[in-house]
Amino acid sequence: MAQDMTEKELLKMELDQLKKEVKNERQMVSKTGKELKEYIESMAGEDPLLKGVPEDKNPFKEKGGCIIS
Amino acid sequence: MHSRMATEGLRENETLASLKSEAESLKGKLEEERAKLHDVELHQVAERVEALGQFVMKTRRTLKGHGNKVLCMDWCKDKRRIVSSSQDGKVIVWDSFTTNKEHAVTMPCTWVMACAYAPSGCAIACGGLDNKCSVYPLTFEKNENMAAKKKSVAMHTNYLSACSFTNSDMQILTASGDGTCALWDVESGQLLQSFHGHGADVLCLDLAPSETGNTFVSGGCDKKAMVWDMRSGQCIQSFETHDSDINSVRYYPSGDAFASGSDDATCRLYDLRADREVAIYSKESIIFGASSVDFSLSGRLLFAGYNDYTINVWDVLKGSRVSILFGHENRVSTLRVSPDGTAFCSGSWDHTLRIWA
Numbered sequence: 001m002a003q004d005m006t007e008k009e010l011l012k013m014e015l016d017q018l019k020k021e022v023k024n025e026r027q028m029v030s031k032t033g034k035e036l037k038e039y040i041e042s043m044a045g046e047d048p049l050l051k052g053v054p055e056d057k058n059p060f061k062e063k064g065g066c067i068i069s
Numbered sequence: 070m071h072s073r074m075a076t077e078g079l080r081e082n083e084t085l086a087s088l089k090s091e092a093e094s095l096k097g098k099l100e101e102e103r104a105k106l107h108d109v110e111l112h113q114v115a116e117r118v119e120a121l122g123q124f125v126m127k128t129r130r131t132l133k134g135h136g137n138k139v140l141c142m143d144w145c146k147d148k149r150r151i152v153s154s155s156q157d158g159k160v161i162v163w164d165s166f167t168t169n170k171e172h173a174v175t176m177p178c179t180w181v182m183a184c185a186y187a188p189s190g191c192a193i194a195c196g197g198l199d200n201k202c203s204v205y206p207l208t209f210e211k212n213e214n215m216a217a218k219k220k221s222v223a224m225h226t227n228y229l230s231a232c233s234f235t236n237s238d239m240q241i242l243t244a245s246g247d248g249t250c251a252l253w254d255v256e257s258g259q260l261l262q263s264f265h266g267h268g269a270d271v272l273c274l275d276l277a278p279s280e281t282g283n284t285f286v287s288g289g290c291d292k293k294a295m296v297w298d299m300r301s302g303q304c305i306q307s308f309e310t311h312d313s314d315i316n317s318v319r320y321y322p323s324g325d326a327f328a329s330g331s332d333d334a335t336c337r338l339y340d341l342r343a344d345r346e347v348a349i350y351s352k353e354s355i356i357f358g359a360s361s362v363d364f365s366l367s368g369r370l371l372f373a374g375y376n377d378y379t380i381n382v383w384d385v386l387k388g389s390r391v392s393i394l395f396g397h398e399n400r401v402s403t404l405r406v407s408p409d410g411t412a413f414c415s416g417s418w419d420h421t422l423r424i425w426a
Contacts, residue, residue: 001226001227001247001248001249001265002247002248002249002265002267002268002269002270002291003226003227003246003247003248004226005248007085008084008085008088010268011085011088011089011092012088013265013266013268014092014268015088015091015092015095017266017304017307018092018095018096018099019095020303020304021099021306021307022095022098022099022102024305024306024344026102026103026105026106026342026343026344026345027106027342027343028106028108028343029106029107029108029109029110029111029114029340029343029345029347030108030109030114031343032325032340032342032343032347033109033111033114033115033340033343033347034114035323035325035342036111036114036321036323036325036326036340036347036368036386037114037115037118037386039321039322039323039325039367039368040367040368040369040385040386041118043322043366043367043368044367044369046366046367046410047365047366047367047369047370047410048366048409048410048411048412048426049126049365049366049370049406049410049411049412049413049426050121050365050366050367050369050370053411053426058411058412058426059149059166059411060129060130060165060166060411060412060424060426061129061426
């Protein structure tokens with residue numbers, strides 16, 4: 001637990017973690033960013049908060065609407 | 070004797086100092102390695118993406134009934150029910166369509182900072198200053214006595230800040246002020262795995278979308294966001310770019326990135342495969358901390374609740390704010406988008422929850 005550790009123990013823990021992370025594999029932002037963008041584009045048509053939903057289709061838009069549960 | 074102790078004291082300080090400088094130098098190396106892959110900014114990748122138009126989002130429901138600050142909420146998978154918890158110890162389950170309260174229980178502690186709905190919809194989990202995470206089955210009996218069926222699952226040595234069921238009702242993941250996260254078996258209460266690495270209180274966690282595999286992200290008072298392997302207990306990646314406590318972390322819907330909200334008044338996006346921060350969502354006019362963040366279904370919008378009572382809606386790709394929502398009369402403390410993305414719910418220190426669409 002962090003709360004029970006001395007400053008030295010916390011630093012050692014951090015050091016061990018950093019040594020591992022330096023070796024991680026990484027990809028270019030131009031590639032990964034493009035994939036983030038493509039994911040959004042593929043899902044955008046289905047995103048109700050993004051494209052809006054007609055009043056009668058969204059249960060929150062019309063209070064007292066017909067709901068089949 | 071005195072001089073020997075003094076010498077040992079000096080050696081101790083040298084070790085601490087050399088550890089610190091080794092850490093600084095490794096952090097520098099890590100930054101260098103990350104910088105090599107930082108060939109573009111995210112908004113440049115998104116240059117030709119169509120800008121978003123005006124958004125009209127309004128409060129569609131207000132859930133009133135808590136007697137004090139709302140601290141946490143979670144949606145049921147049925148996209149309709151919500152569990153919320155408050156400073157006065159009350160945990161309430163609501164039908165957000167009708168605003169009716171379906172269940173209520175009073176915890177034996179105040180500041181119930183965490184609550185979660187079980188995937189089956191048949192139970193809820195919650196905890197806070199009691200240092201525990203407890204599970205309550207939900208029944209539909211007329212005179213339900215929820216407190217009688219309570220099962221204590223997790224035990225930490227400091228407050229519970231966050232909890233989440235994994236993909237079944239059988240396991241719960243917790244985060245605590247004791248600096249650790251932990252995975253528990255609900256039935257036996259057994260500790261299955263613990264996660265050590267944060268240097269201070271852990272304030273939030275989020276599980277990766279099930280398709281991405283067994284990882285989760287946590288954020289803490291040490292300004293770090295850490296990504297963990299649930300099976301091994303190892304931290305895979307960590308990010309330290311915020312200037313203050315990280316109050317909220319949330320995975321991007323594809324699982325390849327996550328967003329964070331911090332007391333430094335910014336939200337940030339971290340790309341897991343590029344292993345770096347790729348966007349900052351901030352404005353000079355926003356000076357209060359962000360308490361809670363969540364993505365719209367596609368990941369294009371990031372909703373963030375702030376301590377200045379507002380909710381800002383950000384264009385994740387372009388980095389710009391597309392809308393600011395007013396309504397709450399005190400800090401926004403919690404915010405989640407519904408499971409099918411049709412609405413989002415915010416909870417506030419003004420004692421209410423609001424559903425926006």
